[in-house]
Amino acid sequence: MARNGTKTKAEGGTSQKGWFDWLGDKLDQWVDWLATTKPFAFIAGRILVPYWAWRTPVKRLEGGPRPSVQPGDNVQRMMNLVMPLKDKSAVGRALAALAIAQNKDEIYAGLDNVGTVHFARFVIVDDNICMFSVYDGDFSNYIRDFIVTIGSVFDAVVELVEGGEDVIPSAKHVEKFIDWVHDHDIYQVSDVATDILRDQEEANGDAGAGNDDLRLLPRKLILQLNVNRNVSLGSGYRAYPGYSAAQVRQQFGVGW
Amino acid sequence: MSCKFNPADVQGNILRGYRKPRVRYLMLEISDRAAARRWLTAATSGTGGVPQIATESGQRWATKPDTCFNIGLTFEGLRALGTPAASLATFPTEFVQGMNKRAIKLGDAGPSAPENWEQPFNEPARVHLIASIYADDVAQLDRVQHDAVGGQQAFKLLRVRDGWCFDGDYVHFNYQDNISQPRFAEIHDRDSFSDSQPMAPLGTALLGYPTNFEGLKWRIPEPEPLGYNGSFNAFRVLEQDVVGFEEYLTAAATELLEHPKVNELLPPGAEANIQVKEGQRLPRHDALREVIAAAMCGRWRNGVPLALSPDTPNPSPDVSRTKFDYTNFDDDGAARCPYGAHIRRCNPRGGQIVQRVANHSRRLVRRGMPYGPAYVHDPAKPRDPNEPKRGLLGNFIGANLGAQFEAMSCDWLNLGLQDPRITGSNDPLLGANEPETSWFDLPLKSGAPIRLRGLPRFVTTKGGAYTFLPSMAAIRYLGSLTG
Numbered sequence: 001m002a003r004n005g006t007k008t009k010a011e012g013g014t015s016q017k018g019w020f021d022w023l024g025d026k027l028d029q030w031v032d033w034l035a036t037t038k039p040f041a042f043i044a045g046r047i048l049v050p051y052w053a054w055r056t057p058v059k060r061l062e063g064g065p066r067p068s069v070q071p072g073d074n075v076q077r078m079m080n081l082v083m084p085l086k087d088k089s090a091v092g093r094a095l096a097a098l099a100i101a102q103n104k105d106e107i108y109a110g111l112d113n114v115g116t117v118h119f120a121r122f123v124i125v126d127d128n129i130c131m132f133s134v135y136d137g138d139f140s141n142y143i144r145d146f147i148v149t150i151g152s153v154f155d156a157v158v159e160l161v162e163g164g165e166d167v168i169p170s171a172k173h174v175e176k177f178i179d180w181v182h183d184h185d186i187y188q189v190s191d192v193a194t195d196i197l198r199d200q201e202e203a204n205g206d207a208g209a210g211n212d213d214l215r216l217l218p219r220k221l222i223l224q225l226n227v228n229r230n231v232s233l234g235s236g237y238r239a240y241p242g243y244s245a246a247q248v249r250q251q252f253g254v255g256w
Numbered sequence: 257m258s259c260k261f262n263p264a265d266v267q268g269n270i271l272r273g274y275r276k277p278r279v280r281y282l283m284l285e286i287s288d289r290a291a292a293r294r295w296l297t298a299a300t301s302g303t304g305g306v307p308q309i310a311t312e313s314g315q316r317w318a319t320k321p322d323t324c325f326n327i328g329l330t331f332e333g334l335r336a337l338g339t340p341a342a343s344l345a346t347f348p349t350e351f352v353q354g355m356n357k358r359a360i361k362l363g364d365a366g367p368s369a370p371e372n373w374e375q376p377f378n379e380p381a382r383v384h385l386i387a388s389i390y391a392d393d394v395a396q397l398d399r400v401q402h403d404a405v406g407g408q409q410a411f412k413l414l415r416v417r418d419g420w421c422f423d424g425d426y427v428h429f430n431y432q433d434n435i436s437q438p439r440f441a442e443i444h445d446r447d448s449f450s451d452s453q454p455m456a457p458l459g460t461a462l463l464g465y466p467t468n469f470e471g472l473k474w475r476i477p478e479p480e481p482l483g484y485n486g487s488f489n490a491f492r493v494l495e496q497d498v499v500g501f502e503e504y505l506t507a508a509a510t511e512l513l514e515h516p517k518v519n520e521l522l523p524p525g526a527e528a529n530i531q532v533k534e535g536q537r538l539p540r541h542d543a544l545r546e547v548i549a550a551a552m553c554g555r556w557r558n559g560v561p562l563a564l565s566p567d568t569p570n571p572s573p574d575v576s577r578t579k580f581d582y583t584n585f586d587d588d589g590a591a592r593c594p595y596g597a598h599i600r601r602c603n604p605r606g607g608q609i610v611q612r613v614a615n616h617s618r619r620l621v622r623r624g625m626p627y628g629p630a631y632v633h634d635p636a637k638p639r640d641p642n643e644p645k646r647g648l649l650g651n652f653i654g655a656n657l658g659a660q661f662e663a664m665s666c667d668w669l670n671l672g673l674q675d676p677r678i679t680g681s682n683d684p685l686l687g688a689n690e691p692e693t694s695w696f697d698l699p700l701k702s703g704a705p706i707r708l709r710g711l712p713r714f715v716t717t718k719g720g721a722y723t724f725l726p727s728m729a730a731i732r733y734l735g736s737l738t739g
């Protein structure tokens with residue numbers, strides 16, 4: 001069934017009308033009230049979304065902060081790594097907690113040497129070990145410098161993560177490791193509603209389509225959240241935006 | 257893995273320059289895969305009329321050849337040749353995506369955005385192979401071009417671009433270039449290249465060797481004959497607004513004349529130390545223009561480094577052009593060479609930087625030549641709307657585009673992350689500057705610098721491509737592909 005790329009009926013895609021399309025249109029029309037009608041929440045989640053997802057394949061959007069040339073956007077960037085543990089039991093989570101505890105001093109010293117990190121912490125959420133950090137500059141540079149400084153220590157953590165064995169030792173797989181980490185950095189939903197539409201169009205190779213019909217939003221968001229389960233809502237709040245870690249340290253006279 | 261370094265397997269323009277006055281780039285699209293493979297095989301031996309690819313050699317030539325011929329392939333080019341998917345998957349992400357897709361990282365936005373690039377770089381999928389011819393004159397360029405792509409079906413010639421040295425090593429904006437380059441123990445004799453930096457490990461420029469990061473090697477694309485001894489290149493067409501640059505110097509110098517601290521920057525009478533032509537004394541305003549130009553680059557226009565000679569381009573006794581560092585100044589280091597100067601941004605050498613592991617690790621081999629006629633600034637002459645196009649055809653070579661070219665471009669040239677005193681500002685010479693927000697600090701020995709503002713963008717990207725510079729074994733491998 002040619003659905004004209006990933007354009008949907010609601011966006012005005014022009015494909016031949018078959019009964020399937022007719023059905024699709026009908027289903028699309030339900031979207032306005034489905035979201036607010038409790039009895040149908042079940043149908044929406046279990047039938048409609050899988051159906052949409054099948055009809056309109058949606059590309060998983062890339063994680064991490066959005067690219068920008070504004071200097072202010074290139075400092076204090078958020079990394080939210082969500083890494084599923086191999087061992088999904090309390091034992092697995094305890095192993096992860098131990099791996100961090102054992103290597104904490106070295107990891108922190110390493111982050112200090114990377115020089116561009118404001119904050120970093122490790123969190124376990126369900127069966128995921130998460131690393132949340134705020135860093136300055138380019139993501140690849142951050143991860144590469146991190147590997148160079150403390151790769152071998154961090155490997156102990158990555159080893160506990162699904163697929164981690166393919167990218168360690170990180171010093172021997174720098175390029176793969178950076179891609180892997182990037183892949184675990186969750187998608188940051190834009191703070192601006194219409195930007196979510198732009199993102200989707202770009203991912204679908206549809207840049208410039210420029211359809212700003214905000215009624216499309218929930219559906220696009222739902223489909224994106226269907227393929228990207230964990231997301232960051234916006235890029236976060238900053239008390240003193242625009243300053244690098246080194247600038248803050250310099251101001252406080254604590255050395256950089 | 258083969259461990260002994262065999263220079264004859266490496267293309268000749270990577271580890272050292274040919275120092276030829278002319279270059280021509282042929283941007284080629286592969287139109288017949290089988291013919292292109294035969295052409296590659298022929299180019300490794302210079303048979304069948306195809307020019308022979310020039311290689312490195314332990315000892316450089318006794319007599320220089322008239323011309324040198326080299327090639328680079330884009331990811332699309334490797335694909336067009338039928339490189340197996342399993343092998344393509346072993347190339348680094350930035351190369352796979354190509355330069356156009358990496359635009360934001362490189363500061364290629366606004367007028368430099370890929371949408372505005374010139375043909376053929378506005379159609380990146382068609383740029384497969386970039387061949388370069390180095391020669392002494394145009395007749396030689398024409399001859400080699402004819403041998404390379406005349407009357408064959410392998411390629412479609414998309415575009416030709418010529419560069420030339422109109423004045424030795426001088427480039428537009430009237431600076432001497434091609435002074436500092438990484439030097440390699442396997443190639444260069446340490447004693448003939450005085451430098452306070454450590455020699456660059458081979459892995460700076462070639463795949464398969466130790467890098468500046470201890471214990472860390474870049475991934476070698478597979479199979480080994482394809483990846484080993486290869487390198488990556490960021491080819492850039494960088495248009496330079498020569499008139500805008502000189503006009504900015506004039507405006508900034510005029511502003512400085514009124515500045516309360518100008519005498520600290522240039523004490524009265526110190527104009528005498530700033531000679532552009534021998535024996536000619538510059539008026540104060542013109543001397544200030546040179547002071548600003550030097551601060552922006554980190555070298556006086558004649559190449560003398562500010563780190564060794566902050567007050568004059570004509571030091572006596574003369575100073576080295578290459579043997580200097582940004583450490584151990586007895587005064588504030590910035591008062592010698594601004595933290596934000598082009599060469600200090602691109603290569604902080606041993607100086608203190610935020611990314612403590614990055615000193616010496618992002619070094620690039622630069623092979624560039626200007627295009628367009630020489631420009632002689634005449635303040636009396638208004639800007640000619642038909643001013644010819646001028647710029648630099650630059651090759652920024654390294655074993656890892658992400659760790660070297662991109663790392664330098666996004667965090668250092670633009671953003672200035674390496675030093676909190678310049679963070680938030682872009683490279684004064686070629687950064688993506690906007691007059692409304694740009695700034696550049698002229699350091700003073702007494703402390704607080706003089707801040708210049710209103711710098712426009714002097715350099716606009718007009719095109720470019722990431723290419724892989726295959727070894728001779730790799731070219732033979734690609735030539736032998738079937739299917």
Ligand code: HEM
Pocket residue numbers: 427428429431432433434435436437494495496553555598599600602603620622647648650652661664665669685686715
């Ligand atoms: C039209 C654009 C450009 C102009 C006019 C220009 C000009 C210069 C000049 C005059 C020098 C000093 C000569 C020397 O040290 O050899 C220099 C050095 C250098 N430039 Fe550029 N440049 C340009 C673009 C770039 C770009 C795009 C990069 C990198 C992404 C770059 C990286 C460097 C490096 C690494 C050095 C050597 C610094 C050192 O080792 O001390 N340049 N450039």
